[in-house]
Amino acid sequence: xxxxxxxxxxxxxxxxxxxxxxxxxxxxxxxxxxxxxxxxxxxxxxxxxxxxxxxxxxxxxxxxxxxxxxxxxxxxxxxxxxxxxxxxxxxxxxxxxxxxxxxxxxxxxxxxxxxxxxxxxxxxxxxxxxxxxxxxxxxxxxxxxxxxxxxxxxxxxxxxxxxxxxxxxxxxxxxxxxxxxxxxxxxxxxxxxxxxxxxxxxxxxxxxxxxxxxxxxxxxxxxxxxxxxxxxxxxxxxxxxxxxxxxxxxxx
Amino acid sequence: xxxxxxxxxxxxxxxxxxxxxxxxxxxxxxxxxxxxxxxxxxxxxxxxxxxxxxxxxxxxxxxxxxxxxxxxxxxxxxxxxxxxxxxxxxxxxxxxxxxxxxxxxxxxxxxxxxxxxxxxxxxxxxxxxxxxxxxxxxxxxxxxxxxxxxxxxxxxxxxxxxxxxxxxxxxxxxxxxxxxxxxxxxxxxxxxxxxxxxxxxxxxxxxxxxxxxxxxxxxxxxxxxxxxxxxxxxxxxxxxxxxxxxxxxxxxxxxxxxxxxxxxxxxxxxxxxxxxxxxxxxxxxxxxxxxxxxxxxxxxxxxxxxxxxxxxxxxxxxxxxxxxxxxxxxxxxxxxxxxxxxxxxxxxxxxxxxxxxxx
Numbered sequence: 001x002x003x004x005x006x007x008x009x010x011x012x013x014x015x016x017x018x019x020x021x022x023x024x025x026x027x028x029x030x031x032x033x034x035x036x037x038x039x040x041x042x043x044x045x046x047x048x049x050x051x052x053x054x055x056x057x058x059x060x061x062x063x064x065x066x067x068x069x070x071x072x073x074x075x076x077x078x079x080x081x082x083x084x085x086x087x088x089x090x091x092x093x094x095x096x097x098x099x100x101x102x103x104x105x106x107x108x109x110x111x112x113x114x115x116x117x118x119x120x121x122x123x124x125x126x127x128x129x130x131x132x133x134x135x136x137x138x139x140x141x142x143x144x145x146x147x148x149x150x151x152x153x154x155x156x157x158x159x160x161x162x163x164x165x166x167x168x169x170x171x172x173x174x175x176x177x178x179x180x181x182x183x184x185x186x187x188x189x190x191x192x193x194x195x196x197x198x199x200x201x202x203x204x205x206x207x208x209x210x211x212x213x214x215x216x217x218x219x220x221x222x223x224x225x226x227x228x229x230x231x232x233x234x235x236x237x238x239x240x241x242x243x244x245x246x247x248x249x250x251x252x
Numbered sequence: 253x254x255x256x257x258x259x260x261x262x263x264x265x266x267x268x269x270x271x272x273x274x275x276x277x278x279x280x281x282x283x284x285x286x287x288x289x290x291x292x293x294x295x296x297x298x299x300x301x302x303x304x305x306x307x308x309x310x311x312x313x314x315x316x317x318x319x320x321x322x323x324x325x326x327x328x329x330x331x332x333x334x335x336x337x338x339x340x341x342x343x344x345x346x347x348x349x350x351x352x353x354x355x356x357x358x359x360x361x362x363x364x365x366x367x368x369x370x371x372x373x374x375x376x377x378x379x380x381x382x383x384x385x386x387x388x389x390x391x392x393x394x395x396x397x398x399x400x401x402x403x404x405x406x407x408x409x410x411x412x413x414x415x416x417x418x419x420x421x422x423x424x425x426x427x428x429x430x431x432x433x434x435x436x437x438x439x440x441x442x443x444x445x446x447x448x449x450x451x452x453x454x455x456x457x458x459x460x461x462x463x464x465x466x467x468x469x470x471x472x473x474x475x476x477x478x479x480x481x482x483x484x485x486x487x488x489x490x491x492x493x494x495x496x497x498x499x500x501x502x503x504x505x506x507x508x509x510x511x512x513x514x515x516x517x518x519x520x521x522x523x524x525x526x527x528x529x530x531x532x533x534x535x536x537x538x539x540x541x542x543x544x545x546x547x548x549x550x551x552x553x554x555x556x557x558x559x560x561x562x563x564x565x566x567x568x569x570x571x572x573x574x575x576x577x578x579x580x581x582x583x584x585x586x587x588x589x590x591x592x593x594x595x596x597x598x599x600x601x602x603x604x605x606x607x608x609x610x611x
Contacts, residue, residue, distance in 0.1 A: 008516060034514050034515075037514045037515040038514060040515075041514075041516075149514055150511065153511070153512050153514055153516070156516070157512050157516070159512075165530070165531050165532045166492070166493070166494055166527075166530040166531060166532070167491070167492070167493050167494075169491075169493035169494060169495050169498075170493065170494045170495075170498060170527070170530070173312065173321075173494070173495055173498035173499060173579075174316075174321040174322070174498065176282075176293045176294075176295075176311070176312050178282060178283040178285065178291045178311065179311075179495075179579065179581070181581055182283075182285040182286060182291070183283065183285060183286055184286035189493075190491045190493045190581060191491075214492075214531070215531045215532065216492065216531045216544075217491075217492070218488075218489075218490060218491050218492060218546060221488070221489050221490065221491050221582055222491060224489075224582075225491070225581050225582065228583075
């Protein structure tokens with residue numbers, strides 16, 4: 001693949017899914033206008049959702065989903081052994097995601113509720129970095145295709161692949177939205193990493209933090225804000241726990 | 253400047269004709285907050301009825317019409333063994349209705365920075381020249397402190413400024429465009445009584461301020477208080493969310509990024525408004541952060557607003573609209589921060605300057 005000035009190699013690419021809805025991988029098919037250009041950056045070796053061909057000679061693996069069974073751990077370790085670059089793709093892979101709500105219950109309870117009477121193995125939900133080294137994370141529920149495009153271009157061209165370090169508020173203000181705190185809601189926007197173009201808050205839905213904490217957040221000040229506004233602490237805890245993305249910031 | 257008066261009914265017809273035939277924006281009610289207060293923003297308007305002439309203030313300023321939150325500065329095309337740069341800065345004409353004196357002052361400050369500097373911004377110039385600005389006076393809100401910075405009146409930087417003198421608007425016409433448009437509508441020379449009403453209106457505005465922030469000598473106080481614990485105190489509250497700079501009418505700091513297009517046949521250079529409170533504002537190549545602490549970043553926002561530019565261009569950048577103070581979730585606002593800094597100094601003065609006892 002050559003543009004008039006530079007020569008770049010296509011990425012020898014594979015995409016895998018674990019416990020998830022596969023909605024992040026589906027985002028690969030989004031933004032039709034640039035789809036052809038996007039896939040011309042990739043030499044797809046394995047990608048079950050779009051191709052029955054399967055080759056194990058990939059360099060870069062995008063991994064969607066969280067880990068909830070022992071055979072998933074084995075598969076993940078095998079991917080890590082092959083991939084030069086392993087990307088945690090989507091909120092489930094990065095933080096455990098909405099699946100982590102399972103961890104509030106005993107595993108026996110979960111099996112009895114979902115698969116009553118069937119011999120099913122299940123483990124508490126874990127993010128993939130609990131088992132393997134992750135080289136790059138692309139959070140989001142689902143991931144934003146625009147950001148995926150930008151990061152894939154960075155990977156192909158060998159430039160820095162970065163995420164915004166600041167919180168959602170910046171992008172929310174760009175949309176001229178009324179602050180949801182001023183409408184009496186708890187919104188995780190002030191502590192959540194931007195990059196989503198504030199899509200939820202623009203639709204007047206408070207941010208649930210699917211992209212995880214922004215860099216160097218001021219969590220004590222955020223707790224104080226929720227307290228000062230007289231907002232419900234258990235509502236806050238529920239929101240912080242929704243994607244399991246704020247594990248590092250315990251809230252009593 | 254040419255002065256005219258216009259009846260309110262005729263004024264509405266004038267505005268209606270302008271906004272119906274142009275891409276126009278004006279204050280509109282967008283929400284009612286949980287305290288029951290109306291929230292306004294500059295939004296597209298296509299008829300005069302959509303404009304909330306009695307609005308308090310817009311939550312966000314009108315800055316982004318001139319300095320968009322994100323803007324493509326140029327495109328690069330690769331061909332043969334070379335590349336070419338294409339810069340385009342055409343701006344479509346826009347009518348902006350209802351800016352306050354402080355908002356227009358902020359535009360004048362942006363003009364100083366972006367037009368009257370060594371490297372004028374063509375992108376900004378195109379938008380500024382192609383925007384028809386109609387200002388409207390208002391009675392100050394309880395937290396407005398623009399008078400402290402002498403921005404409660406404005407005499408340049410707009411096409412037309414309207415003062416509410418009861419039955420009529422007193423028009424200050426500051427461009428030939430505004431004069432020509434108004435020819436189609438019925439206006440009159442201001443009478444002696446109209447002039448008196450305007451003076452009364454200005455007096456009323458001037459004496460209605462409830463908030464005063466003493467900004468005299470602030471540049472030097474900021475110099476002296478560089479290591480003040482006040483910065484740490486307020487910094488500890490700061491969420492680093494950048495909201496203050498986003499809603500500010502005069503914060504203009506930005507980041508620039510160059511990216512390959514997805515087909516790799518070209519690239520673009522993009523500008524994005526940034527905030528000195530964002531965690532990586534002062535990160536340089538290699539990853540070093542010159543301002544890793546909240547308090548440092550907050551301090552530099554105040555330094556830029558009230559000191560740096562004042563030293564170089566003899567004016568503070570803040571126009572006293574308090575949008576940042578209202579929007580800040582952590583309750584940080586210029587009045588309290590500046591008063592805190594002054595208190596620090598003044599309490600100090602008291603303890604060292606005891607008068608000698610009389611003998």
